[in-house]
Amino acid sequence: MSLPHALLTSLLEKPCTGAELARRFDKSIGHFWHATHQQIYRELGKLEERGLIAARGLATARGSQRHFDVLEQGRTELERWSSLEADPQPMRAALMVRLRAAAVLGTVDMTHEIARHQVLHHTVLEQYRDIEASDFPPGIAASTADELRLAVLRAGIVLEEAWLAWCQETLAGHKDSKV
Amino acid sequence: MSLPHALLTSLLEKPCTGAELARRFDKSIGHFWHATHQQIYRELGKLEERGLIAARGLATARGSQRHFDVLEQGRTELERWSSLEADPQPMRAALMVRLRAAAVLGTVDMTHEIARHQVLHHTVLEQYRDIEASDFPPGIAASTADELRLAVLRAGIVLEEAWLAWCQETLAGHKDSKV
DNA sequence: ATATCCATGTAACGTGTTACATGATTGT
DNA sequence: ACAATCATGTAACACGTTACATGGATAT
Numbered sequence: 001m002s003l004p005h006a007l008l009t010s011l012l013e014k015p016c017t018g019a020e021l022a023r024r025f026d027k028s029i030g031h032f033w034h035a036t037h038q039q040i041y042r043e044l045g046k047l048e049e050r051g052l053i054a055a056r057g058l059a060t061a062r063g064s065q066r067h068f069d070v071l072e073q074g075r076t077e078l079e080r081w082s083s084l085e086a087d088p089q090p091m092r093a094a095l096m097v098r099l100r101a102a103a104v105l106g107t108v109d110m111t112h113e114i115a116r117h118q119v120l121h122h123t124v125l126e127q128y129r130d131i132e133a134s135d136f137p138p139g140i141a142a143s144t145a146d147e148l149r150l151a152v153l154r155a156g157i158v159l160e161e162a163w164l165a166w167c168q169e170t171l172a173g174h175k176d177s178k179v
Numbered sequence: 180m181s182l183p184h185a186l187l188t189s190l191l192e193k194p195c196t197g198a199e200l201a202r203r204f205d206k207s208i209g210h211f212w213h214a215t216h217q218q219i220y221r222e223l224g225k226l227e228e229r230g231l232i233a234a235r236g237l238a239t240a241r242g243s244q245r246h247f248d249v250l251e252q253g254r255t256e257l258e259r260w261s262s263l264e265a266d267p268q269p270m271r272a273a274l275m276v277r278l279r280a281a282a283v284l285g286t287v288d289m290t291h292e293i294a295r296h297q298v299l300h301h302t303v304l305e306q307y308r309d310i311e312a313s314d315f316p317p318g319i320a321a322s323t324a325d326e327l328r329l330a331v332l333r334a335g336i337v338l339e340e341a342w343l344a345w346c347q348e349t350l351a352g353h354k355d356s357k358v
Numbered sequence: 359a360t361a362t363c364c365a366t367g368t369a370a371c372g373t374g375t376t377a378c379a380t381g382a383t384t385g386t
Numbered sequence: 387a388c389a390a391t392c393a394t395g396t397a398a399c400a401c402g403t404t405a406c407a408t409g410g411a412t413a414t
Binding site: 002005006008009012013028029030031032033034075078079081082083085086087088089090091092093094095096097098099100101102103104105106107108110113116117120121144145146147148149150151152154155158159161162163165166169170173 | 181184185187188191192207208209210211212213254257258260261262264265266267268269270271272273274275276277278279280281282283284285286287289292295296299300323324325326327328329330331333334337338340341342344345348349352
Binding site: 196197198199216217220221224243244245 | 392393394395396
């Protein structure tokens with residue numbers, strides 16, 4: 001149930017329209033909580049009904065832009081939610097299901113797919129590292145808010161590094177076993 | 180769309196009833212693809228309809244056990260699916276959403292929650308390491324199937340280590356900044 | 359003006375969650 | 387026989403995905 005709160009967060013950072021929200025989402029929070037534009041519009045509608053956000057102006061014609069602001073009640077709700085305890089949820093990695101399937105089938109070679117994932121993870125990792133270098137240069141005292149934003153980015157980096165290391169050790173293990 | 184294939188995999192490893200599947204799921208594939216027993220019964224029903232699995236015997240009374248086997252067609256479908264290319268999906272980590280919320284709110288302290296997650300990840304990591312030590316003792320030549328099963332376990336270990344390292348560096352960073 | 363694109367929205371469906379109901383099984 | 391428990395299942399709803407439709411904005 002994080003999507004409405006992710007939207008509130010993004011709107012607090014900068015009020016905007018649904019479409020812009022969808023675009024920005026893909027580049028920030030979306031790395032940790034993906035959503036399609038349809039989900040976003042639906043949730044924006046619910047948040048508006050609940051009085052947590054409001055659209056600027058009055059026009060409600062179908063194709064016209066609706067610019068949303070977070071209301072005081074929305075901020076309160078976000079504070080309440082972010083203060084709750086919430087355990088980490090088990091990840092969902094289809095590749096692991098496929099590896100176990102390959103193990104029991106005995107007829108499927110997964111090395112190519114692992115190598116392909118290795119490249120993909122490497123690419124994402126490079127992107128994250130670029131962001132880290134440009135947005136958080138070393139040696140500069142950062143605000144608490146910036147520290148938190150860096151922490152989120154660091155989580156992305158650390159996890160991509162983990163996946164990359166796993167791809168490498170797994171491919172190396174297979175190679176060894178074939179010698 | 181991995182759940183039916185995760186069930187096929189688990190049933191190929193050992194045919195069983197829905198309830199046993201649910202229990203075994205929590206201890207193996209479930210670490211990478213969680214499902215409740217209701218989801219499992221629903222998917223078993225669909226797999227049966229599609230002719231991929233079959234229940235032993237005929238009894239269909241409501242509370243009686245139904246023991247499932249994978250049919251040839253199910254095996255074929257699992258082979259087909261596990262051979263497809265499938266990109267890694269973005270993870271969903273509510274904690275990251277909450278950190279960004281805390282960053283923009285400026286009124287919520289997340290250090291306790293991060294420390295709590297650190298303990299949780301540590302506990303899971305210990306469990307995985309125990310399994311590794313008992314099920315995959317070093318120096319023993321393993322079959323390809325065992326290598327794949329170990330690879331899945333290793334992914335769990337590597338990722339939990341990454342989360343743990345992230346918790347540590349994040350808490351350390353906050354502490355430094357307060358000095 | 360009209361073709362094209364974009365922002366918004368609807369519809370239908372699949373997947374995941376929660377609460378609860380019913381028939382079998384087990385223990386006393 | 388009766389209570390407690392277990393395996394299976396139903397129902398209702400929330401969340402996520404895909405395909406498509408409509409109205410406004412833009413460019414020629």
